[in-house]
Amino acid sequence: MxxxxxxxxxxxxxxxxxxxxxxxxxxxxxxxxxxxxxxxxxxxxxxxxNNIAASLVKQTSTTIAVIINSVKTNFSFEILNGIQKEADKNHYSVIILYAGNRSDDLTKQAIETAIDRAVSGILLVAIQLNQENINLLNESRTPYLYVSTHPNNPTKKFVSSDNHLITETAVDYLVNEGHKKIGLVGIDHHTTGKERLAGYKTKMSINKLPIDKEFIQYGDYSYESGQKIMKEIAPLIKDGHLTAVIAASDMIGAGLIKGAKKEKVSIPNDLSIVSIDGTYICEITSPELTSITQDFTQIGILSVQSLLKTKDSKFVPIKLIKRESILHI
The missing domain is CATH 1.10.260.40 (lambda repressor-like DNA-binding domains)
Structure with a gap:
């Protein structure tokens, strides 16, 4: 070897x-x-x-490493498509490295592999770095960029949607549809979840709406998590204490719909749902999910452009797409 x-x-x-x-x-x-x-x-x-390392000395390395977190939802496929599309356009190859489910050790292994291969740059998809891994990247002097997440350090580059704006937009839409008892379900305790929670609380406060502690349910963005959450909130729905929720991912939204059938909750008659992401999942559920849609393909494309051409950090615009999961009251 x-x-x-x-x-x-x-x-x-x-x-x-x-x-x-x-x-x-x-x-x-x-x-x-x-x-x-x-x-x-x-x-x-x-x-x-090796040849890749030699090419780096000549500043001609044409390989990008993508380090990806094991998220339990489906948005990353579109990001990878965008990355590959733009890399091909610029005659770069792409290697994909697995970082586990928020595993600092696996993330470190992936970074070490990328450094060992002397890649041109590293794209960190849905990853938050601990200080040890930040130091490792900085010492290597390998360019890197956060993708679909916003780093804690404002000086570090990123391409992402604005998570505050996502939940602010969702709350405004539900309020305009007559809802006052609005929940946020399926978020995690990491940066993305915290940002979405902050946006939700801001708009609920501006609209002078109550935030019951039971209105906020944590999860892992998965289909299974959505089903479990529906079981928890079903009593609130049946008592009329909760009329609408913002689902933290399309998988959470799909899980809510599945769980609703078991709990004899009607969507949207008993509960309206706005889903975050807007992937194809929204169109194969019954009813179809209204969504705050992120342009993941564009996020992937812009992340490569930003990495190769040293462009500034960027929030990619979001879009509200109305489907069948909202009841106007």
Whole structure:
């Protein structure tokens, strides 16, 4: 088996990022002693720089790494389509690396693999980085960009929808349809969920509407989670305490509809649903789901453009698409 940069890092005791800089002769703040030790380890292990790494030295690397979180909904397919489409247009290849379900260890492994392959840049799809992985990326000097999520650090680049605006738009629409008892269901406790919760609370407050603690239900964006949530909120619906909800994903919305049949809740007569995402799932449910639709393909396209052409961060516009899951009251 060929020796890798990771093997050399283990042998020499230096970080992968430092090893990568030394072997690629990058101008950086490492000592001649460090360089000598790393090169000695590389020679011992029989390491030979691959073509991708060599091309990076010449600034001609044409590979983009996409590191993707294991989300339990279906939006990522459209993002990947957009990434591949734009990469092909620019004659770049794409490798996809798996980061598990918010696993810092698997994310680190994926980053290390991307650095080892000396890619041109890294796209982080639906991923939040811990400080160790941020440091790893920064030390490697590999360009990276957050996709479909907004980083905690405002100086880092991203391409995403505006999660505050998504729930603000949904609340406004439901209020215009006569609803006052509105819930937000299926969000997580991470950045995306927090931003959507903030937008929801802002608009509920502006409209002077009550926010019952039971109106906010947490989940993992999955179909199964939607079914479980419906079981929890069914008593509120039947008592008339809750007339509409914003579903955190199309899968949550579909799960709510499935669960509603078991709980003998009529959609939209008893409960109106606005779903976040707007993928094909909205059109195959019965009733079809009204949605706050994100342009995931465009997010993918713009993420590649931003990475390769160093464009600024961008929020991609959203759109309300009315279907059958809303009752005007």
């Amino acid at each position: 060929k020796a890798t940069i990771k093997d050399i890092a283990h042998e020499s005791g230096f970080s992968i990022a430092t090893v990568s800089r030394v072997l690629n002769n990058a101008n950086a703040s490492y000592s001649s002693k460090t360089a000598k030790k790393i090169k000695k380890a590389a020679q011992k292990l029989g390491y030979h720089k």
